Amino acid sequence: MRFTLATWNINSVRLRAELVLKLLREEAPDILCLQECKSPVEKMPFDLFAQAGYGHWVARGQKGYNGVAILSRLPLEDAGHIDWCGRGDARHVAGRLENGVTIHNCYIPAGGDVPDRNVNEKFGHKLDTLTEMRDHFRDSRPAKSILVGDLNIAPREDDVWSHKQLLKIVSHTPIEVAHLGDMQEAGNWVDITRQDIPEGQLYSWWSYRARDWDAADKGRRLDHIWASSDISAAGHGSRIMRQARGWPQPSDHAPVFASFEV
Template sequence: MSFTLATWNINSVRLREPLVAQVLQEEGPDVLCLQECKSPVDKIPLEQFRALGYEHIVARGQKGYNGVAILSKLPIEDVGDRDFAQLGHARHVAAKLANGVTIHNFYVPAGGDKPDREVNVKFGQKLDYLTEMRDWFHAEAPQKAILVGDLNIAPREDDVWDHKKLLRVVSHTPVEVEHLAQTQDAGNWVDVTRQDIPEGNLYSWWSYRSPDWDTADKGRRLDHVWATRDIANAGHSSRVLRHVRGYEKPSDHAPVLATFDL
């Protein structure tokens, strides 16, 4: 069985319903994981997506904030969610394919502006969220699983436009990178994107604050596709749909895709 999976922070699924439909029509991934849907589940435009062949949907939502959804052409089973750091946010949902692969869709907290938990509660919440993810993976070792989503951390030097300038900027600070590394190690996760594209600058997010985002190219790789080591070698054809960031009224994130032969 071969399937292509995409992850995309959509930054309001109702506002950007036409963009989701365009990507589904042009790329046709078998599974699309969305983050920051900013919608209760009953307000997500499911009929439009079903009309495009995505009849199977698992989602968790809330009004105006957060929210995660998995849209699939393939049958999927809802296998739950977890409220990491007890934030009461819709930031995680999991689904299982018929071949036994579990897909985890995550939206890790952004962490605010100041990388100091003593003065910024949101930064502490982000670190606590990652710590609880790590502890869960230690306690219940994942197998035959794929983890995707906006993890809000660009871990490598070539995952940001300027490593030195961003060392004190939330999303690339050493403490965040270390927390993410511990989470990855705890689940024996492999970064499929970087397994496929091991060298060179690679971004999936460009700030709205940059009016000419494409030319400036001050990006960060915040969106990830991981797989447990038992299936990681089945992943291939990774890519970022950079051009989607240039759509009219876009999300500030671009979709990230990978194909798995399982």
């Protein structure tokens, strides 16, 4: 079974429903995972997406914050969710394809502005979420699984525009990178994007604060596609759709793609 999957932090699925439709019509991934939907499930525009051929979906939502959804042209069953840190946040949903592949769609907390959990509760929440994810995947040892989403960490030096200047900036601090690495190792996850594109600067997010984001190009790779080691060799064709960051009223994230033959 061959399928193409994309992940995109949409920053409000209702506000940017037309951008989602544009992506579905022009790029036609078989599966699209969305984060930061900022909507209760019952108000997400699934009818519009079904008209575009994406009649299968699973989602978790809440008013104004968080929210994750998986849209699919392929049959998809709800495989549950995990409430990391027990806060009731809609930050994870899983869907299972007919071939048995489970897709985990995740939205890790951004972590605020100060990389010190003693003065910034949001940063502590981020680290605690990563620790719970590490423990879960260490115990469950995922197989035939794909994990995608806005993980809000750019782990490698070439995943940011300036490693030296961002070492003390939330999303690239050593403690975050270490926590993400521990979670990845615990689940034996393989970074498909970097498996396909092992060298060079690679970004999926550019701040709204940049007057000319494209020219400044001060990006970070915050959005990821991983696969469990048993199917990692089936992943290929990775790319980041940078041009979507320049669409009208865009998300500050660009969609990330990969294809699989499982």
